[in-house]
Amino acid sequence: MNFEFSDNQKLLKDQANKFLADKCPLTTVRTILEGDEPYDKALWNDIVNMGWTAAVIPEEFDGLGLGYLELCMIAEEMGRSLAPVPFSSSVYLATEALLLSGNLEQKEQYLPKLAAGELIGTVADAEGYGSTSDEGYSVTFTDGRLTGEKMPVIDGDIADFAVVAANGAKGTSLYLVDLSDASISKEVLSTLDPTRSQARLTFNGTPAQLLGEDGAGALALEKVFDNAAVLFAFEQIGAAEAALDAAKDYAMNRYAFGRSIASFQAMKHKMADMFVALELARSNCYYGAWALSTGDVELPVAAATARVSATKAMYQCAKENIQIHGGMGFTWEFDCHFFYRRSKLLADNLGSQSLWEEKLISRVVASTAA
Amino acid sequence: MDFNDTPEEAAFRAEVRTFLDSVATRKSDPQDSWDKNLKNEAEAIEIAKAWQRTLHDNGWACLHWPKEYGGRAATQIERVIWDQEEGQYLVPKGFFMIGLGMAGPTIMTYGNDEQKARHLPTLASSEKVWCQLFSEPVAGSDLAGIRTKSEKDGDDWIINGQKIWTSGAHYSDWGILVTRSDPTVAKHKGMTYFMVDMKSPGVEVRPIKQITGGSGFNEVFFTDVRIPDSQRLGEVGDGWNVALATLMNERVAVGERKGGDVLELIELAKNVNINGKPAIEDGAVRAKLAKWYTEFSGLKFTRFRSISAMSRGEVPGPENSIGKLVGAAKSQDMAEFAMMLMDRAGMINDKEIAPFSGMFQQTFMQSPSGRIAGGTDEILRNVVAERVLGLPQEPRSDKGMPYNEIPTGTIK
Numbered sequence A: 001m002n003f004e005f006s007d008n009q010k011l012l013k014d015q016a017n018k019f020l021a022d023k024c025p026l027t028t029v030r031t032i033l034e035g036d037e038p039y040d041k042a043l044w045n046d047i048v049n050m051g052w053t054a055a056v057i058p059e060e061f062d063g064l065g066l067g068y069l070e071l072c073m074i075a076e077e078m079g080r081s082l083a084p085v086p087f088s089s090s091v092y093l094a095t096e097a098l099l100l101s102g103n104l105e106q107k108e109q110y111l112p113k114l115a116a117g118e119l120i121g122t123v124a125d126a127e128g129y130g131s132t133s134d135e136g137y138s139v140t141f142t143d144g145r146l147t148g149e150k151m152p153v154i155d156g157d158i159a160d161f162a163v164v165a166a167n168g169a170k171g172t173s174l175y176l177v178d179l180s181d182a183s184i185s186k187e188v189l190s191t192l193d194p195t196r197s198q199a200r201l202t203f204n205g206t207p208a209q210l211l212g213e214d215g216a217g218a219l220a221l222e223k224v225f226d227n228a229a230v231l232f233a234f235e236q237i238g239a240a241e242a243a244l245d246a247a248k249d250y251a252m253n254r255y256a257f258g259r260s261i262a263s264f265q266a267m268k269h270k271m272a273d274m275f276v277a278l279e280l281a282r283s284n285c286y287y288g289a290w291a292l293s294t295g296d297v298e299l300p301v302a303a304a305t306a307r308v309s310a311t312k313a314m315y316q317c318a319k320e321n322i323q324i325h326g327g328m329g330f331t332w333e334f335d336c337h338f339f340y341r342r343s344k345l346l347a348d349n350l351g352s353q354s355l356w357e358e359k360l361i362s363r364v365v366a367s368t369a370a
Numbered sequence B: 001m002d003f004n005d006t007p008e009e010a011a012f013r014a015e016v017r018t019f020l021d022s023v024a025t026r027k028s029d030p031q032d033s034w035d036k037n038l039k040n041e042a043e044a045i046e047i048a049k050a051w052q053r054t055l056h057d058n059g060w061a062c063l064h065w066p067k068e069y070g071g072r073a074a075t076q077i078e079r080v081i082w083d084q085e086e087g088q089y090l091v092p093k094g095f096f097m098i099g100l101g102m103a104g105p106t107i108m109t110y111g112n113d114e115q116k117a118r119h120l121p122t123l124a125s126s127e128k129v130w131c132q133l134f135s136e137p138v139a140g141s142d143l144a145g146i147r148t149k150s151e152k153d154g155d156d157w158i159i160n161g162q163k164i165w166t167s168g169a170h171y172s173d174w175g176i177l178v179t180r181s182d183p184t185v186a187k188h189k190g191m192t193y194f195m196v197d198m199k200s201p202g203v204e205v206r207p208i209k210q211i212t213g214g215s216g217f218n219e220v221f222f223t224d225v226r227i228p229d230s231q232r233l234g235e236v237g238d239g240w241n242v243a244l245a246t247l248m249n250e251r252v253a254v255g256e257r258k259g260g261d262v263l264e265l266i267e268l269a270k271n272v273n274i275n276g277k278p279a280i281e282d283g284a285v286r287a288k289l290a291k292w293y294t295e296f297s298g299l300k301f302t303r304f305r306s307i308s309a310m311s312r313g314e315v316p317g318p319e320n321s322i323g324k325l326v327g328a329a330k331s332q333d334m335a336e337f338a339m340m341l342m343d344r345a346g347m348i349n350d351k352e353i354a355p356f357s358g359m360f361q362q363t364f365m366q367s368p369s370g371r372i373a374g375g376t377d378e379i380l381r382n383v384v385a386e387r388v389l390g391l392p393q394e395p396r397s398d399k400g401m402p403y404n405e406i407p408t409g410t411i412k
């Protein structure tokens, strides 16, 4: 048994950690939170230069051809740094959709540009409040054109193109859409985490091309989301660990009643519980990483397990980090709220916790019945 | 046991309604709120002051205060009836809680006749707004760890130091202030309590921005601020006991909170789908709703029990702590859950778009403060464990030590 990352993978993680500590300290996140820019363009360029957008794209499409274990290491560090860039949308979602469903021509058209960071992509799935899963979409595709509204679309205002889930001739299908098309109206939405943009996109007879088979969109999207779930979960544990570290640092140096507050059992138990949630999630993430990298049949269960436990761990670490900081935690000046905001963004962004819990148990039940 | 009004209570309720109908507008929808369309805080205070004055002029301010201080000498039950009825009208609430709920009662207990005559009437009429200058950068939970220095100089005291988290300091006229008058004795022994005019030279108020983006609280700096000895409440060195009297009232004053309870969450669950059906039909959602409903109901009836105890003349005890302990965490986790039900649109906080005008998103950001302000969750659990259950106190490493030898704040 060797349930560990290799030395090379750990080295990559360490590099990513140092790189982001240097290029994306929390002051960078603050600048985006407080400013008008939707994301940090300089940081995005630096990340592209590191080759991270090219990580799992095969060499034949100008990628680095690395494995998913490597991308998981990068994801954990991206999560830890709360990097305000459209990395997850472009790399975990749009790139995955093309890798999984694109034909040769589409791959040749998009992947080299995604690898080079010349194109930013996203996936447009949600249509308003509540989950849209089984219902079919109100956005429709006829005669090569899309009509209808997607809301919210993560990074919808930033992305150059989107993979849109819509209702086609044979049911739910995926479509590639150039978001610079003049027929699209875009509205940036006000959200609790302005360090990751969200938008409403309205298609008005917008030209689009089919991605994958007509009518195969639901299954294709499920696969994209399973892959992305593992990568999102790594971001979540990276961020959760950063929140726990911040809590620990503060508690060790804060005194009340003549002693360090870290010496109060209530504080110790709270941090121990945060750690336990995080470690369980981490182990589930490793299992997800293994399933993703090997394409194992257990991926659907592994991905949902990682996702559900990482979502829980991150919320717990983010909210209790505020609590451990006392009044300081409630100030804009301290960084605790960054983690709190991001915990909800990452939790709801791929479909809610309840959706993933449902997927998890249905899949476990199905696999035990077989 | 009987939830119905006694004939006297019914008569009182009718009187309250008649009065409120004559001066205020009844809400057409329970979600309606008086401050919905306000431009800014200054406007809110103006309206709140005007309302408090109306109450005062008609003998409805400070219900439970003795008549001689401008109150109505109402019973606890009458106070509750008032709150129930007033809650149905579009009238301001909130700005005078520290003054009426905390400063006033402390002055009644510890003030001399002259102090009562000077401050209680302007408190009751809301002419003067008060804030609470207790917490410091080095002392929050451990209030007795405060540093702000008071030194006697003739008939005056000279104050130097810093307070923090002072809610409403930026619009307050007066503050209740605890200081360290003698650092060489044990920490609970060397404190002295004052009333300070916030317009005194040397008082500087700086707003602190909160994670919500608003600035409800402040830092307050004291540089050689002179306070006449006549503004001291209680004996020199007895400030801790005076502060405790204030805090006993804080537990009563920090009552119900705004921001969406389980009934709104049920409404939301009816209107969004998860896993292909209305969320309200989902077993896991129902289990959560049941948990929060039992807490909601448990808190409501716990409140009824303490009202009954109060109406028998008993003092509200530390068991009142459970209201905030349960309520604050519940409100945070319910907001998180509500956003989860909204799925990917959960983060949208645009009032025009989000359900209930973004109330759950707002609560998500506001609710962490409920678990901190007025005693953290952990401190309240200690109160319940030690003062209600009678469990032994934590060993105190600073017990009996002179204040100036105790490690404090963020320095060792």
Ligand SMILES: Cc1cc2nc3c(=O)[nH]c(=O)nc-3n(C[C@H](O)[C@H](O)[C@H](O)COP(=O)(O)OP(=O)(O)OC[C@H]3O[C@@H](n4cnc5c(N)ncnc54)[C@H](O)[C@@H]3O)c2cc1C
Pocket: A254, A256, A257, A261, A264, A265, A266, A267, A323, A324, A325, A326, A327, A328, A330, B131, B132, B133, B134, B135, B136, B137, B138, B139, B140, B141, B142, B164, B165, B166, B167, B168, B217, B369, B372, B373, B374, B375, B376, B377, B378, B379, B382
């Ligand atoms: C919105 C808001 C409004 C406020 N308004 C006012 C106001 O108007 N006037 C005023 O004076 N103050 C006000 N406060 C301050 C508030 O009372 C303090 O923030 C609170 O008492 C906690 O103190 P602290 O911030 O110093 O945290 P700390 O005391 O440093 O606590 C940090 C962490 O340590 C834990 N801890 C501390 N001691 C123990 C222990 N013995 N056992 C276990 N855990 C412990 C705490 O629970 C917390 O998690 C306000 C605070 C907020 C958030």
